[in-house]
Every structure is written in structure tokens, then in C-alpha cells.
Amino acid sequence: MWKLEIHDSGDPSVGIFSQTWFVDVPFTFEFDNNKDDENAIWFKEQIENIFETYCEGKMTTRFIQKLDNKIHIAHNTASIINIS
Numbered sequence: 001m002w003k004l005e006i007h008d009s010g011d012p013s014v015g016i017f018s019q020t021w022f023v024d025v026p027f028t029f030e031f032d033n034n035k036d037d038e039n040a041i042w043f044k045e046q047i048e049n050i051f052e053t054y055c056e057g058k059m060t061t062r063f064i065q066k067l068d069n070k071i072h073i074a075h076n077t078a079s080i081i082n083i084s
Helices: 038-051
Strands: 002-008 019-024 058-067 070-073 079-082
Touching: 002 038, 038 058
Parallel strands: none
Antiparallel strands: 002 019, 002 058, 058 070, 058 079
């Protein structure tokens, strides 16, 4: 099962510590080197819009999957968003 990892870098210099959330992806999808799954990208953008409210620093998102005790990251799905 894929999960969307949302990481907030925070700002430790002022006491805002980093935090990470994981959201289960409620459907299956496939990524290949030529094309990203449109449903997965739409889902990621919607979740980013929700979590942007809670992030205090730079928000990074990516799809991950744990298989055979290894973490797999979906090709070209990472986003970095600066929160102001």
C-alpha cells in the first residue's frame, strides 16, 4: 500500500520542531518513467492544500511504499513547498 509522506521542516531556531505525517492512499496507482498517474497527483495536491495550514516551515511530500523491509519512493513525486 502506498502512503503519502508529508514532512514539515519547522524552524527549530524559534522552537518550532519538524514533524512528519503519513496518509494512506485510498486507491491503487502506477508510476512509470514516462507518465505519472493523474489520480495520484491530484490526491497529493489536495492533501498538500490541507496540510499547508499546519506546516510552519518547508513542506515536503512524496509517495512511499514499504516492500520487503525497504522503502520505495514513487518516481518524480516529491514536492517541496515553502510556507510563508
